[in-house]
Amino acid sequence: MIRVCAVEDVPPGEGRNVSVGDLRLAVFRTDSGWYATEAGCPHMQGPLADGIVADASVICPLHERRFSLQTGAEINGSLCVKTYRAVVHRDDVYILADVPVLAGA
Amino acid sequence: MSSKRVLIIGGGIAGQAAAESIREHDQDASITMICGEPRLPYDRVRLSEILVDGSSADTLALRPAEWYEDQRVETITGAWVIAVDSDARTITLADGRELSYDALVLATGSVPLMPPIPGIDLPGVHAFRGPEDCEQIRVAASRPGVRAVVIGGGLLGLEAARGIVAQGAPVTVVHLVDRLMERQLDAAAAGLLVPKFAEMGVSVELERATDQIFSRPSGAVAGLNFADGESLDADLVVVSIGIRPELTLAREAGVELDRGIVVDDTMATSLPGIWALGECAQHDGIVHGLVAPIHDQARVLGETLTGAGAARYRGSTPSAKLKVAGIDLVSIGHAEGDSEVISSDTAAGVYRKLVVRDGRAAGAVLLGDIRGHEALLAEITAAAEVEDPLGRLAEAAVATPADLPDDAQICNCNGVCKGQLVSAVVEDGCNTPLEVMSRTRAGTGCGSCKPAVIEIVQSAGGGANEPAYLCACAKQTREQLAARIREDGLQSVSDVSGACGTGRECGACKPALAYLVSEVNDNRHREERHARFINDRVHANIQNDGTFSVVPRMYGGVTSPDELRRIADAAEKYNVRMVKVTGGQRIDLLGVDKEDLPAIWRDLGMPSGHAYAKAVRTVKTCVGRDFCRFGIGDSVKLGIDLEHAWEGLYTPAKVKGGVSGCPRNCAEATVKDIGVVAVEGGWQVRVGGAAGANVREADILTTVETRAEALRISTVFLQYYRENADYKERAYDFVPRIGLEEIRAVVEDETRAGELLERFRIAKAAAFDPWLERDEPYHERQFSDLDDVELVGPPAGGER
CATH class of the missing domain: 3.50.50.60 (FAD/NAD(P)-binding domain)
Structure with a gap:
């Protein structure tokens, strides 16, 4: 589990980008909970965090491709975005990501 | 067995159609298309469009670049094949590369015929x-x-x-x-x-x-x-x-040639493993030079080359449509025959003829009135028996596309039949003509079949009798939601979502809902940025690389040395990638990072130009009376006044204005959403012009005597548009939908005009410059990402 932000860091109904080591993620705060995906739309690397978020989907701002935040699957399409589990504990948001933990630092 | 390696030589309509048809039947084949021109396949049929308006060849692209990636069709552009070894099944490119194939498709098309006369090589x-x-x-x-x-x-x-x-x-x-x-x-x-x-x-x-x-x-x-x-x-x-088939390579390959490459009913040439189609191919003695046969041939080729089916090509009925704006002309099959019936009104320039041979439909010529051409094409293709040719011709003029058989070809550019359109609605669940067009590609070529496509989609039940929903998921219209917002006093998008379920499932309608909530509440709503498109959350226009463009307001297109200096300094300081003068007389700073936006606005010290928003963006002006020898009105002053009056208010779709100081119309006011032109003795107010994908001359709403009156009338129209247009409906669609007479009646009705102006005044009073959010952001991270997370592992030597 990696802490990515405080709950108040993301406005309700929006997404924000975060770098976790070498990984670039988008974190979303929706009415149905928190979600995280890879930051770039698999179509043309549009910033998903800037997309319009509904209960559990996001629309890429560049070409309006829509992805389920739960499964990552494109709705009405064949692309897929990588998803990560996001959980809230007290006032902080954590993600479960398979990232190499750097020694030392 | 390894997958089949298919090489297609030729990146024209035929090469593209072959690639699509082969991919449809064989998901595993490796497909490579070699294009002689330095670009991906484009719609040559529409070539004259780029001659007319000078747009780039990209606008004619048959498929976007990502299609080739999605469909795993490799393209080699700007490359020429110089040799084919049909025994070894290899080809050689001009740069020396050698490629092998299991199946080779010759789609080399044709070259223009140049008469061998003296001077044909002259410059010019x-x-x-x-x-x-x-x-x-x-x-x-x-x-x-x-x-x-x-x-x-x-x-x-x-x-x-x-x-x-x-x-x-x-x-x-x-x-x-x-x-x-x-x-x-x-x-x-x-x-x-x-x-x-x-x-x-x-x-x-x-x-x-x-x-x-x-x-x-x-x-x-x-x-x-x-x-x-x-x-x-x-x-x-x-x-x-005219054209002649391009046969250089076919000759080199050694396939049988006549006037074109001889192909059989399976589109195979005389050599095993080599197919041909399009303008270079000759079938049953005929070399077709039109687009529809290419699609017929590609369908057969896709099946036979992949072994997926046993389709046979039996020839095509030639049909041609002249693509010249203002002249409707369709010719199908034979223009003359043993029995001809003609209906003609020479004064109106209308001529309709049906040609019958041996009692069967054989051809048609339709000029000036091409109604029913789809039905006639289907009948001529089927050589249908015609008992009463005169009656049939008259019927065709009133037949609707809904009466057509399923195999009637509607889109000749992309070879789409009526049945495919209907099944897109019935089976694939497309709800609107736009969805059907993007799925089937019908209507995306020359566009002349669009009205027929829309009619068929509607009669198949696709958005047909369904109202235009603001929220398609919850099936709610703008009118229904507006009434609910009014009655229940809903103040925000969340209020409406909570009360009606609007915008929760896909969210696509949230910006439309946000506009509606603001408009019904006269701009005194509770703003929720999550419902706005990113452009309206950060007040800049997102670009394809995720950076933003910044366009400060220059009222009436007038700036000053001081502003220009600040713009130049800001452009350098923030490493702006391009400084571009726009068509609306503004300066666009492209490639600004989101987190730099507040700072660049501060440095510019100019208000937002709203170039990112559905709002009044610009009022373009000519220099007018103060400078121009011909000017009769102060167009600059009126343009500046209009921009001040309208600035900051959101609208259903972007609004571009223009004011010209004389009928020479240098500000192009007649193709603006709202345009004003100075004429002798006053100002002409025009609405609903367009100069984008479609060009529409703005309708003359009225002519008034004073600048103040022009400002008042155009503001009444703007507010009427704000209250009654659908989201994303531009004024040029709104005006013809409502009707000019109706709009005139509203603006000339003093009571209604007064009410509109009063609501406009209230909404305007609540408007503010969004760039002031540089100092008062709606959220601490309005413009910024989350902080980077440093990954710190256990101490050295510990377990990972």
């Missing part, structure tokens, strides 16, 4: 075949005083003539035979066509055999000499007398 003599030709012709035709001649009065020659005349040069079409488009038209229809072209500034000279193109001493073209001894002066000559 052009073929009309590719985007490069169009560009050269355009440049030549837009020089002042140029006289142009097109040799060849066929379909393509006439389209070229139309393109040249659009650049302002007078054009003469000289044609060898006694009528235009003799392959598609009978004498009567061809005769009616001549005056139609004359009206556009294209004159026609028939039975002119060009002997020689002569030059000036400088070597540039000067004119034509004809066989009858006459001559014609010309500075620009375009040759469009």
Whole structure:
């Protein structure tokens, strides 16, 4: 589990980008909970965090491709975005990501 | 077995159609398309469009670049194949690369025929075949005083003539035979066509055999000499007398040739493993030069090459449509036959003929009124029996596309039949004509079939009798939601979502809902940025790389040395990638990072230009009375006043304005959403103009005496539009939908106009410059990402 932000860091109904080591993620705060995906739309690397978020989907701002935040699957399409589990504990948001933990630092 | 390796030589409509058909039947085949031109396949049929408006060849692309990636079709552009070894099954490219194949598709198309006459190689003599030709012709035709001649009065020659005349040069079409488009038209229809072209500034000279193109001493073209001894002066000559199949490579490969590459009913050539289609192929003695047969052939080729089916090609019915704005002309099959029925109104320029051979439909010519052409094409293709030809012709004029059989081809550019459109609605669940068009690609070529596509989609139940929903998921219309917002006093998007479920499932309608909530509440709503598109959350326009563009407001397009200095300094300080002067008389700073936006706005010290928003963006002006010799009105002052009056208010779709100081109309006010033109004694107020994908001349709403009155009337219209247009409905769609008479009645009704102005005043009072959020952001991270997370592991030596 990696802490990515405080709950108040993301406005309700929006997404924000975060770098976790070498990984670039988008974190979303929706009415149905928190979600995280890879930051770039698999179509043309549009910033998903800037997309319009509904209960559990996001629309890429560049070409309006829509992805389920739960499964990552494109709705009405064949692309897929990588998803990560996001959980809230007290006032902080954590993600479960398979990232190499750097020694030392 | 490893997957089949398919090489397609030729990146035209035929190569593309072959690739699509092969991929449809074989998901595993490796497909490589070799394109001679330095670009991906484009719709050559629409070539004259880029001659007319100078747009780039990219606008004609048959598929976007990502399609080739999605479909795993490799493309090699700007490459020429110089050798084929049909035994070893390899080809060699001009750069020496060798590629092997299991199946080779020759789609090499054709080259323009150039008559072997003296002077054909002179500078100023052009073929009309590719985007490069169009560009050269355009440049030549837009020089002042140029006289142009097109040799060849066929379909393509006439389209070229139309393109040249659009650049302002007078054009003469000289044609060898006694009528235009003799392959598609009978004498009567061809005769009616001549005056139609004359009206556009294209004159026609028939039975002119060009002997020689002569030059000036400088070597540039000067004119034509004809066989009858006459001559014609010309500075620009375009040759469009026909095409011949491009057979160089086929000859080298050793396949059987006649006038084209001989193919059988499976589209196979005489050599195993080699197929051919399109304008280079000859089937049953016929070399087709039109687009519809290509799609028929590609369907067969896809099946037979992959072994997926046993389709056979039995020939195509030639059908051609002239793509010249203002002239409707369709020709199908034979233009003449043993029985012909004609309905004609020469004064109106209408001519309709049905040709019958042996009691069966064999051809049709429709000029000036092409209704029913889809149905007639289907009947002629099927050689349907016709008992009462006159009755049939009359019926066809009133038949709707809904009456067509499923196999009637609707979109000739992309080979889409009615059945495919219906199944997109019924089986694939497409709800609107737009969805059907993007799924089937019907209507995305030359666009002339769009009305038929829309009608078919609607009659199939696709958005047909369904209202235009604001929220398609919850099936709620703008009117229903507006009423609910009013009755229940809903103040925000969340209020509406909570009360009606709107915008929760897909969220796509949230910006429309956000606009509606703000509009109904006269801009005194509770703003929720999550419902706004990113542009309206950060007040800048997102670009394809995720950076933003910044356009400060310059009222009426007027700026100052001081502003220009600040713009220049900001552009340097923030490493702006491009500084671009826009069509709306603004300066666009492109490539600004989101987190730099507040700082760049502060440095600029200018208000937001709203270039990212559905709002009043610009009012373009000419210099007007104060400077111009011809100016009769103070257009700059009015433009500035309009922008101040309208600035900061959101609208259903973007609004572009213009004010011209005299009827010469240098501010192009007649193609703006709202335009004002100074005329003798007053100001003409126009609404609903367009100069984008479609061009529409703005309707004259009214003419008033004073600047103040022009401002008042245009503001009444703006507010009426704000309250009644659907989201994303531009004024140029809104005006014809409501009707000019209705709009006039509203603005001329003093009570209603007064009420509109009062609501406008209230909404305007609540408007503010969004760039002030640089100092008062709605959220601490309005413009910024989350902080980077440093990954810190356990101490060295510990477990990972």
